[in-house]
Amino acid sequence: xxxxxxxxxxxxxxxxxxxxxxxxxxxxxxxxxxxxxxxxxxxxxxxxxxxxxxxxxxxxxxxxxxxxxxxxxxxxxxxxxxxxxxxxxxxxxxxxxxxxxxxxxxxxxxxxxxxxxxxxxxxxxxxxxxxxxxxxxxxxxxxxxxxxxxxxxxxxxxxxxxxxxxxxxxxxxxxxxxxxxxxxxxxxxxxxxxxxxxxxxxxxxxxxxxxxxxxxxxxxxxxxxxxxxxxxxxxxxxxxxxxxxxxxxxxxxxxxxxxxxxxxxxxxxxxxxxxxxxxxxxxxxxxxxxxxxxxxxxxxx
Amino acid sequence: xxxxxxxxxxxxxxxxxxxxxxxxxxxxxxxxxxxxxxxxxxxxxxxxxxxxxxxxxxxxxxxxxxxxxxxxxxxxxxxxxxxxxxxxxxxxxxxxxxxxxxxxxxxxxxxxxxxxxxxxxxxxxxxxxxxxxxxxxxxxxxxxxxxxxxxxxxxxxxxxxxxxxxxxxxxxxxxxxxxxxxxxxxxxxxxxxxxxxxxxxxxxxxxxxxxxxxxxxxxxxxxxxxxxxxxxxxxxxxxxxxxxxxxxxxxxxxxx
Numbered sequence: 315x316x317x318x319x320x321x322x323x324x325x326x327x328x329x330x331x332x333x334x335x336x337x338x339x340x341x342x343x344x345x346x347x348x349x350x351x352x353x354x355x356x357x358x359x360x361x362x363x364x365x366x367x368x369x370x371x372x373x374x375x376x377x378x379x380x381x382x383x384x385x386x387x388x389x390x391x392x393x394x395x396x397x398x399x400x401x402x403x404x405x406x407x408x409x410x411x412x413x414x415x416x417x418x419x420x421x422x423x424x425x426x427x428x429x430x431x432x433x434x435x436x437x438x439x440x441x442x443x444x445x446x447x448x449x450x451x452x453x454x455x456x457x458x459x460x461x462x463x464x465x466x467x468x469x470x471x472x473x474x475x476x477x478x479x480x481x482x483x484x485x486x487x488x489x490x491x492x493x494x495x496x497x498x499x500x501x502x503x504x505x506x507x508x509x510x511x512x513x514x515x516x517x518x519x520x521x522x523x524x525x526x527x528x529x530x531x532x533x534x535x536x537x538x539x540x541x542x543x544x545x546x547x548x549x550x551x552x553x554x555x556x557x558x559x560x561x562x563x564x565x566x567x568x569x570x571x572x573x574x575x576x577x578x579x580x581x582x583x584x585x586x587x588x589x590x591x592x593x594x595x596x597x598x599x600x601x602x603x604x605x606x607x608x609x610x611x612x613x614x615x
Numbered sequence: 616x617x618x619x620x621x622x623x624x625x626x627x628x629x630x631x632x633x634x635x636x637x638x639x640x641x642x643x644x645x646x647x648x649x650x651x652x653x654x655x656x657x658x659x660x661x662x663x664x665x666x667x668x669x670x671x672x673x674x675x676x677x678x679x680x681x682x683x684x685x686x687x688x689x690x691x692x693x694x695x696x697x698x699x700x701x702x703x704x705x706x707x708x709x710x711x712x713x714x715x716x717x718x719x720x721x722x723x724x725x726x727x728x729x730x731x732x733x734x735x736x737x738x739x740x741x742x743x744x745x746x747x748x749x750x751x752x753x754x755x756x757x758x759x760x761x762x763x764x765x766x767x768x769x770x771x772x773x774x775x776x777x778x779x780x781x782x783x784x785x786x787x788x789x790x791x792x793x794x795x796x797x798x799x800x801x802x803x804x805x806x807x808x809x810x811x812x813x814x815x816x817x818x819x820x821x822x823x824x825x826x827x828x829x830x831x832x833x834x835x836x837x838x839x840x841x842x843x844x845x846x847x848x849x850x851x852x853x854x855x856x857x858x859x860x861x862x863x864x865x866x867x868x869x870x871x
Contacts, residue, residue, distance in 0.1 A: 399736075401736055401739060401740070425744070428739070428742050429742050433737070435733045435736065437733065439732060439737035440737075441737070442732075452741055452743075453741050456644065456743055
C-alpha cells in the first residue's frame, strides 16, 4: 500500500502481523522499550538550608549501561542515588525511571518503583539482627513467597557473589568485603533491571575492591542491568570502563580487556563538583581532559 | 530554629508518626510476628523490674505512713491508703518511668543505630515502610503491655505493703487486705488502666521518633537515647496530671 502524498509504504497493523514474524515483533517492541532510558535526570536542583547539593543536574542512564559517578565527598554523588530511590525529593527538576516521572510520587507509590531497583549501600547496610540468609531473603519474606522458592533464590544469589558458605552466618561475623557482597546479593533478589552502587569499594583492600567491580561488570554484560556506580576511586573507573565479562566455552565467566577488537560503549562517566556536572563522557575523554580539577582528581590530589 | 518552632515541629513529627503507624496497622502485610516479639521484649522482659519497683514502693509507703496513721488511730486504714495511692497514681506512673528507662532507651538506640548504619534506608529501598515494620509494632506492644505491667506492679505493691504492715507493725494480713478491699473502687481500677494506655503511646512514639531522627553517627545515637528517656519521662509526668484531672471529672472519682 502506498501513501498518495509520500508514496512511502505505510505499515498498517494488518501488514505488520502478516509480514513480520512474532519474534520480529517482540524484538521491535523490545527495541522501543530499550530506547527509553532506565534513569533520567532533568535539571534537578536540591539544597539543604543554604547549602546547594545538586545544581541543575541532567543525565540519562541507558538500558544495560553503567554510569560511573565520580567526585569528592560531599559533591552530591550519594544524594543522586537517594533521589532515584525517592529517599529524598528534589526542590526542582524531574526524575524519570523507565520513562515514568517519579518526582512527585508518594512513599506508597515509590514502594512499587523501588521493587525494580536494587541498591548496594556503602557499608552493606545489612540488618544486624538477621542472618545472611534472612538478609538476602528479606524482600521475598516481605512478599510472603514460599520458603522453598526463597531458599532457591537465596542460594542462587549467594552463588553469584561467591558466598554460599556464609549462608548461616550473622553480619557481625563477616569481613567488610563479605558484607558488601551480601549487600549485592540482597540487592539482586528479584532480578532488578536497575542496580545502584553507593561507594561499594570504600575502605576495602584492592583484591576485594576488584571482586566488587567484577560483580558490577558481570551484571552489566551478562545480565543487561542498568547501573549507577558511585565512587571516588580511579581504579574502579579503570576496571569498569576497560573490561568486559563474557562466558567462555567451558561456561566460565572471563573478563576481556578493551582493545583493538573490543570497544566498550556501555560505560560512561560523569563527574560532579559542588553539585554540578563538570564532565560527562567516556574514560578516554576523561583521561584526555585538560580541566585542572579533573587532572588533580585523577592524580589523587 | 527558635524553641517554640522546634517544639511545634517535633510535635508535628510525632503526631505524623503515630498516624502513619496507626494507618499501617490495617494494611497488608501484617507484622504480627514483630508485634508478638516486641510484646515479649516489653512485657515479659520488663516484668522483673516493674514487680520489684511495685513491691518496694508498696513497702515504703506503709513504712512511712503507718506511724502517722497509728498516731491518729486509723492504722487499720493503712491498706486503703497504699492501694489507692498505688492504683490511682504510683503504679501507672512508676511502671511507665521504669519502662521508659528500659524500653524507651532500647527502642531509641536500636532505631538510631539502624539510621546511622543506613539500615532504615536499606529497608525503604527494599520496599518496606519502617513505620509499619518497626514503629507500629513497638508502639502497639507498649500500649498493650503497659496496663498489664501496671496491674502487676499494683498487686506486688499491695503485697509489699501487706508484708511490711504485718512484719514490722504487727498488723494482721487480713486486716490489711480488708482495708485494701474497702479502699478500691471500680473508678480507681478503670482510671489506673486508662493511664498506662496513654503512657505506652507517649513512650513508644517519643522513643521511635527520637531514634528515627538520629543524626551525627554513634554520638548521635547516645544523644537520641538520652533525650528519648528524659523527654518521655517528663511528658509522662506532665501528662499524668492532666489525665488524672480528666479521669476525676469524667469518672466522678470521689476522694478517699
